[in-house]
Amino acid sequence: MDDNIGLSRRQILAGLGAVGVASAGAGLGTTAYFSDQESFANNTLTAGELDLKVDWQQTYNGPIPGTDGGVGEHPVNAYPDTAVDGESYGDGLQDLNGIRYSGAGETEPVFNAAEVPACCDCEDDEYYVTYGGESYCIEALSGGDPEDAYQQIGVRSEETDFQDESRSTVFLWKDEDDGDVYLFIVNDRIDTETGGTATYRIEGSPEARWVSSDWVVQDDDPSSDDYYDDPDSSDQVAVGNWIWNGENTDGGVIGPVNNNGTQGDFALRLTPELNQMAELHENNAGSYPGWFDDNNWAPLTRLTVLDGDASNAITLEDGIDASGESVGQITIHSSCGIDSGAELDTPAVFRSQNYPDQEHLVELDDVKPGDTGEITFSLHLCDNPGYVWFTAGNFSQDGGRLTEPEEAAMGDSESDDGELAEYIDVTLWYDDDCDNVYDEDIETPIFEGTLADLMDELGVVEGADGESDDFAGMLQLDADPDDGGDVECFPAQEGFCVGFEWEVPIEVGNVIQGDSVGFDLGFYTEQCRHNDGSGPDN
The missing domain is CATH 2.60.40 (Immunoglobulin-like)
Structure with a gap:
């Protein structure tokens, strides 16, 4: 058997030429290749929120309106305070749709003001549940x-x-x-x-x-x-x-x-x-x-x-x-969420059954030696932790009409510019149980002194502050005031209470007759993240 296959040089060249033509034909067509694609659609960046909501309960130990000379501790106003008897105001005791949170009054509520469900926005058919700082x-x-x-x-x-x-x-x-x-x-x-x-x-x-x-x-x-x-x-x-x-x-x-x-x-x-x-x-x-x-x-x-x-x-x-x-x-x-800031219905929010015409938080015009008053503010940081400051401003005094007993008590003083702030004792403290009472044995003071001393501590200059929303002085609050270390941020979704109590000592006498004092109080917050707690620059 002859296993040799005979190919001439011409046959080989002809075959190679055919291959070349086939290759050229493939090159003129579509080219196959591997491919892949990854995509990330609908990207968004949304700015977070920091919202401070403040509610309060105010009481006054002085003349009780409508009692023909009765004197004693009674509610002035509160927020939230559900309207009663078809009126636009409530009874002056803090409640949310009938659920009591106030530390004032004759009965002690189950929940205190720090537990007001201030920040939530549940629907009408939903209920608000909290556990371990989550809601x-x-x-x-x-x-x-x-x-x-x-x-x-x-x-x-x-x-x-x-x-x-x-x-x-x-x-x-x-x-x-x-x-x-x-x-x-x-x-x-x-x-x-x-x-x-x-x-x-x-x-x-x-x-x-x-x-x-x-x-x-x-x-x-x-x-x-x-x-x-x-x-x-x-x-x-x-x-x-x-x-x-x-x-x-x-x-x-x-x-x-x-x-x-x-x-x-x-x-x-x-x-x-x-x-x-x-x-x-x-x-x-x-x-x-x-x-x-x-x-x-x-x-x-x-x-x-x-x-x-x-x-x-x-x-x-x-x-x-x-x-x-x-x-x-x-x-x-069963219900939750309160308004704050510009959302509040002012001045109606400051009214109550005892003070149906009041237009400001504190508006008392017959204060006498021996009278006392107290406001417990409960603060709620929504969404994010924050540093918090107590603020004051627009401090002013007026001597009013100079009465003969006041003139005699003033002695050699030539003018009556008003001295009431020097004779009002003030205590500011962390009201741990939000009961509107300072328990000095277990609760931590923030400031103790006269109202004039407080303004001085805050650097507030009498009569030099500007509009009512400008706060000249700030006093930083601490979420853990007893640890002796750096100032701590306040956590989100957890309320806390600050008490503000004032008293005109009974021994003051005639020197304050007719005097008046005006001031703003407030709170300021800024986020903890990316801040060192030193406060705003201006």
């Missing part, structure tokens, strides 16, 4: 009778959206038939291998809201170790205590918390005491040998609140250990 707007779940509803989600059911192993769940339930709102608490999940323990203490405000409220569902039969305390007007506290085994959940329903729907607003503070913090755990640890070991008992590890739907659980606290010590308080407000 949420939630909707109530809704349906029929709450007792029937609990049977569908409580110990006899496997509705796992409402239940979860090692989870304590709270939510609001609105009865669609009458608008009543109830608070549900469901602990753990049925058919697990281990049980648990929990206590919830529930405070309501104001006390009138508790009149018709009760534990409408008390999970487990009366022979169990669980027990429930209904709220009453004396302490405004309801308590639920639970202990359960691995076959059950546990919990209960209390309400209506909105006092039969039509009266609407409410505020609740829930104090969960879980695991070893629970009252039944502490009381029964020695009574049930083996019950609280790892085979029968397990800690609740999560705390959640439901938002509008059983499947929408907001985790408030995760990783709770057996001690339960990391768990904080939950607050729920």
Whole structure:
């Protein structure tokens, strides 16, 4: 066999020529290549916000308007203060749609002024929840009778959206038939291998809201170790205590918390005491040998609140250990948000039943030796932490008409320019409990002296300040005044109170007759980030 293939030189060249023509043809067509593209659309940069909201409660210990000579401590004005009796003003005691926050008055409210839900903007059908410095707007779940509803989600059911192993769940339930709102608490999940323990203490405000409220569902039969305390007007506290085994959940329903729907607003503070913090755990640890070991008992590890739907659980606290010590308080407000600055309806905001014609924060025209007054300001930084300053300006005095007793008391003085500021004692302090009272044993003063001394401390020159919105003097406040270190920023979403008290000493006498003093008070804030707290340049 001849394996040689014979190719002449001409044949080889002809073949190469054909290849060249084919290559040239390919080059004249489209060229294939790899490609890729990444894009980032709809980019935005939005400036953040820093909004300082201030509310207050003012009282006066002096003549009480409309009492034919009565003298005593009484409210002057407050903000917020819900209008009453069809008027454009309220009773002078701080409240938000009927929920009391004022430290003044005869009864002590559950919530104080620092807890006014000032910054939120929940919708009308939402409720404002705060926990651990975070806030949420939630909707109530809704349906029929709450007792029937609990049977569908409580110990006899496997509705796992409402239940979860090692989870304590709270939510609001609105009865669609009458608008009543109830608070549900469901602990753990049925058919697990281990049980648990929990206590919830529930405070309501104001006390009138508790009149018709009760534990409408008390999970487990009366022979169990669980027990429930209904709220009453004396302490405004309801308590639920639970202990359960691995076959059950546990919990209960209390309400209506909105006092039969039509009266609407409410505020609740829930104090969960879980695991070893629970009252039944502490009381029964020695009574049930083996019950609280790892085979029968397990800690609740999560705390959640439901938002509008059983499947929408907001985790408030995760990783709770057996001690339960990391768990904080939950607050729920049915209404929230206040105006500030130019949004305020002035001068109406300064009026009350006692002072229906007042047009400024402080406007008292018959002050006598022995009179005192006090304003507790509560401040709320919305959105971002900030440095805060107390400010003053537009300081002026007037001697008024020189009376004969005043002239005699002045002695050799040739003119009466007004000395009232020199005879008004002022205390400015951090009012930790916002109760309108300076407790000098436990609360920290910011300034103590006369009103004239305060203006001097701030560098305010009498009669030299300009327009009413110019503040000549600033005094920096400190979020942690007792640590002795650098000035600390105030956190966002947490209120704090500053008290301003004045007194005309009873021994002053005639030298101040007819004198008057005018001044502005205010607060200034600037963001913490990128600032050192030294304040504005001008």
